[in-house]
Every structure is written in C-alpha cells, then in structure tokens.
Amino acid sequence: MNVISTQRLCKSYGRTEALRDLDLEVRPGEVYGLLGPNGAGKTTTLRLLVDVIRPTRGGIALFGSPMSPRLRGRIGYLPGDLVLYDRLTGAEYLGFCGALRDRPDPGEATRLAKRLDLDLGRRTDELSKGNRQKLGIVQAFAHRPDLAILDEPTSGLDPLAQREFHTYLREYVDDGGTVLFSSHVLSEVEHVADRVGILLDGRLVVEDAVASLKANAVRELTFAFAEEVAAATFSGVPGVREAVQVSGTEVRCRVSGAVGELVRTAARFPLVNVTSHEPDLEDIFVHYTEGLSDVR
C-alpha cells in the first residue's frame, strides 16, 4: 500500500489552475522530492495532502484512507510559510505543539534540536531565519510521525545544518518513516531523494529515480582544440542537441544521455581541454519541457 496516493487531484484558485490531474504515489520508506519552478504547484500539492486546503476535484488517500484526525497524528508537516508565536521560547513552542498532539514527550525534539545546533531556550522572535526554519523542522518530527511532508525544508539553513538534516532524513526513513518534500534546488534533491517528480504549471511532467533523471539530462561539454574546428563537425553526433562555435578553437555542445560518441569525435582533433557543466535543475527542465508545449 502506498503511503500517499492521489487520483486526478485538481486545485483551482478562481481561474488559476494551480494543480491539474495529479496522480502521485509515494511508497513506504522512500524520500520523494517534488521539484518545480516558482508557481508550479508544489505548495498547493503539499497543502492539499495535509488538508489545509481542499481539492477542486480528485481524491487523496494517506496510508490507504482519507484524512482523519487519527491520520493527522501520524503526519509531520513543515509549511512553507511557518508561523511561530513570537513570545514563546523554542521549547515552549514545541511543548505547545506537543500538547495539541497529545504527545508530551520532548525527547525526539530535544535530540533533533541539538543535532541541528538550535538553542531551544531563546524566544522565537530573537531567532534568525535559519534558526526559525530549524524549529519548524523540529516541530515536524517531534511526535515521531510516520510520514513527513516538508515544504522547502532546507530553505535558509547553512550548509552544515543542511547536511545534518539530510543525514537525519536518511535515518528517519531507515527507521520506517516516509518523506515527501518540495524543493527547487536539484543538488539538495540529489543528496536525499530516491525519486523525483517535476511539476510544471500544475502538471507532473516527469517522475523518475534521481540517477536516471540525471543520466538522461542535458549536459554541456566545452572542447578547446589546438587548431580551428567547426561546430558543424558535432551537429550529427548521437546525443548532441546543439553545437555552438564559442571561438575558432572552442566548441560548446549540449548533449543528452551518454557522451561517448561526442568525446570520441572530439578526440579525433588535437584536443587541449574539456570542461563539463553538470546538469542542474534548469537543464533538466529544458530537457523535459522541450516538445511539451502542449502541456504548458
């Protein structure tokens, strides 16, 4: 049974179709990264799943059932627009959240706060943006949920805190948890997600394992030669989508999939240097959206 399953989920705000026919399945024990540019529908999806907003059409099942008060207790949620009570300290805020959930044991929260180097004794209005975010993360995991739904969880975190949080996520799923999180930073998703879905204009345009998503993405290779080589030499090479003459002796190629043929072709000339630009999220968007104009 899937932990999350949606059927043709739609959400409109007036004339804006924020989410269109989303069929999303998140399996037990996986970390699923929901990617997309600003306005793609990520926050809308997560808010629908935790029942903060209601769908225009379509269905949602969590652990095989529709949302209920009992189910709510099994879910941890980090909203994108976290609101804290400014007069409370971190510990008081977590105590308040724990009381709402009828889970007074602060053990997990204290341990996670320590790992993230968050001082729970400080009032929340004194906390920096990153430390407020850490408190939001701690709040989401404090009651040891079976499913964590996290909206841009590492936004504002420094690299050390990010790394610690990613390690924590892996331990959490190894322990039986399941995670759905949104992001628009591919490097983050690469580190932690097992599978990725890309939302564009409210549609899930691609869903794949991270490794295959990257392997199929468009990357850029720039070749510097000792003599003049025409970009046209590379135009017909398998995998090459575009070859651009940077200068007489330099050619930049955009290539998808395996780069072997391209490198072999370049090596027939007096090659001085090769630089490779690893695909980032934008490249992957380009790759998957080329020819998808009908869905945009």
Ligand SMILES: Nc1ncnc2c1ncn2[C@@H]1O[C@H](COP(=O)(O)OP(=O)(O)OP(=O)(O)O)[C@@H](O)[C@H]1O
């Ligand atoms: N309360 C609302 N009222 C009207 N339109 C909304 C509302 N919330 C979201 N939208 C619209 O729905 C679309 C999807 O927004 P959403 O916040 O889900 O995107 P997102 O992928 O989370 O973007 P971001 O990365 O910027 O947070 C956008 O066009 C947005 O303007």
